Amino acid sequence: MSKIKNDLFLRACKKQDTERTPIWVMRQAGRYLPEYRKIREKADFLTMCKTPELAAEVTIQPVDIIGVDAAIIFSDILVIPEAMGMFLEMNEGKGPVFPDPFRTESDLKKLKSIDPFKELKFVMDAVSLAKRELKGRVPLIGFCGSPFTLMTYMVEGKGSKNYTYLKSLLYNKPLLAHKLLDKLADACTAYLSAKIEAGADAVQIFDTWGGILSPADYLEFSLPYIEKIVNGITKKNAEPVIVFGKGVHYKLKKLAKCGADVLGLDWTMNIGAVRRKIGGRTALQGNLDPTVLYANEDKIKEEAKKVLESYGPGPGHIFNLGHGILPDVDPTKLKVLVDYVKSESGKYHKEKM
């Protein structure tokens, strides 16, 4: 096993002392980078996901170009429902479409159980390849969507404003919803375990849509399945687990007890207040408003400073945006942010809490 040279991210996940705050950003292997767009010209989005050489190449780009402290494997959360048998159309920028969405008990029967090393071998190959090509410079993160988030896409079939089909299913066929969620949780658990087996040093679960639920529905339909994954993953080396819950402002104390090492926060949370609220139980990742990268350099630094100050002194903070980097951001702006966090965060690690 290759020793990782820059393991700041991994130590921060475990709330161990670090010299400075590590930083990576969600969707850092993406369209804002001209080098990514150049590869994207040659292949469509799903082909990139399914071609390990291309996926590994764009995974490593932000490490080389921006200097982030972790890589995240280039992929998509919807490869799981696709592997289970749902036909997926993916037009980057326009959003994914399942032309034949999940609605009934018979749709459940059609979903295959998957062996990630078979149906999703291309992901594991991409992870192994990226891991090898990183040569231990920084850790590699694997990820999946939360079962509730996957279900939202599968049931709606395409972008939705009101989640009519999803919510109707939750309220009128709760048993079917729970069966689907359970099946997805099993698939995600096997998938993340396989990614670790293939070389991932940490994993993140994206609960992008949990925040559209009422607090009670979140406790019924999203959190238990996140917990099932977190507690079911087979690890090699105590790899940390991050749970990112967008809009999930209401059950943070419960979420902090789900077994994850790190909670990822969106930009509407005050990271310092959350740290106090959960009593420092987990490390925290985030949470600069991604649109701050539309601002000038001074404003970017000012806003980054506010996040560092809000978290305050001591270990356990992984700097990130509060959501994915936006495709029309100038990459030099991200570089400004990353350089600022690298050069200025040290002082928060000298003082004790």
Added chain:
Amino acid sequence: MSKIKNDLFLRACKKQDTERTPIWVMRQAGRYLPEYRKIREKADFLTMCKTPELAAEVTIQPVDIIGVDAAIIFSDILVIPEAMGMFLEMNEGKGPVFPDPFRTESDLKKLKSIDPFKELKFVMDAVSLAKRELKGRVPLIGFCGSPFTLMTYMVEGKGSKNYTYLKSLLYNKPLLAHKLLDKLADACTAYLSAKIEAGADAVQIFDTWGGILSPADYLEFSLPYIEKIVNGITKKNAEPVIVFGKGVHYKLKKLAKCGADVLGLDWTMNIGAVRRKIGGRTALQGNLDPTVLYANEDKIKEEAKKVLESYGPGPGHIFNLGHGILPDVDPTKLKVLVDYVKSESGKYHKEKM
């Protein structure tokens, strides 16, 4: 001045004792009603807003058909920027478009100051007419958008996922943003005062987009202008002011001190927890997930009961959905909800807190 026969809503806004919990729902004069769609066939959305007879007619429909405890004047928050000189295209269901959006200092100069009784006389006529035709059965609510919410539409020009133009303006031209927000706050203040003058018994400010801001940005760009309106409205008879902040979960204590009588909550808040958090400083309105109306009757009642129980005993609760009623909801489902709240909420008003 006509005495209002059913004044439960007004008393609840003031946290006075009531026999039961009053209920109305946001967007109750809307597409889910066949009677509304019949009128809508004859006139487009903006024509309906600008024809007092039609606006008054659909305003009163849910009082007759559903039996809600308050009427809200049929209109749109964007009539203010339109009256200030911006060309507005409105396609119901597709969202509003400003083909020439607000972006620069010169756009600010183009915005006219308005006299609501001139440029928006059609709204005041609709209010007077609806008030007359209601014959004092229930109170009539007037409304406006928050300055930040109006600005979001004006700057983006159309539906937006990332709010690129808006956020760029906030971060790179904050002085221009503040000048626009101030001008809008003045217009909204005059507009709500005029609605009260014309006969509105209460007013609501919709801050639909405040929740896309970080807590610090919300305190800079949204809350101060809501406060300016709340404290600037000219009243006739201590008409209550409701502030509905969608997604504004992070500054509820500050929002509760803005001078409003009532806070409107979306469905991601726990209404009981908010009541305790703000120490009962204001009445609370809300907050059933609007998609619960896709459920069967028993589930609707069960979920409505949870909201009543969460708020708990004592006065100061106005039952509502946590967002507007969705256009594809069956109106008989809304009737089930309204009847349930009317028949079952009495017991929460017998006990003392």
